[in-house]
Amino acid sequence: MNYKPITIDLSYLYSLAGGDKSFEQILLIGAVEDVNIKVSGLKDSWYVRDAEGIRKNAHSLISLSAIAGMPEVEGWSRTIDQVFADGEFHPELEILAQNIIAGWPAAKSALNRVIEAN
Template sequence: MGNWEPMTSPIDWDYLATLSGGDREFELELLQTFVEDAQERLGALVKAVNEGNVDQIKRDAHHLKGASGNVGIRTMQAVAAQLEDSTTPETLGQAKALTEELQRLLNTVVSEVSA
């Protein structure tokens, strides 16, 4: 495994390599599938945050937590877990900030996958 990946990568490439048996093409396929799903889920999450729909926020955050964990995107998994666990009608401002952080992390993943 080369060390060319930037240290700031949200992707745990070692975990992915273990998962894929070192098949880089398969890793990129897994990430591409994740990205497509996550983009759709994040769109729904933004809508739920704007509508103040706490139940939907928790559902979408739970989905993103599992999906990002499955492909070794630990930072995103942690942020989604925080969003799922801490969102209440009183913490919608924080939910908005966490959702923006998820979007930023996803954009970083997209950049790496398409690089």
């Protein structure tokens, strides 16, 4: 399967931090750690077709991915969150979940490079 890559745009993070580099670091480190947990939860929930778990992890990823500068993940997560609100499993959204799961390792590496550079 061909997954869409995740681009990084940290403009929202920069606007939140208002030029405070140490606050940027704190926000980004926390967001990367939390995204990692939520992507793992999304993967595990998808595997067992747990609609509630999928929605919970996707919902958390909306704000976390905004802070971490991943607009695609934010959009995909928002769609998953909205569609799974009915409590049913929606296999037709697998491509969105897999875009997040498959794209996260490269995005995490890119974000870790930003963290290390500061």
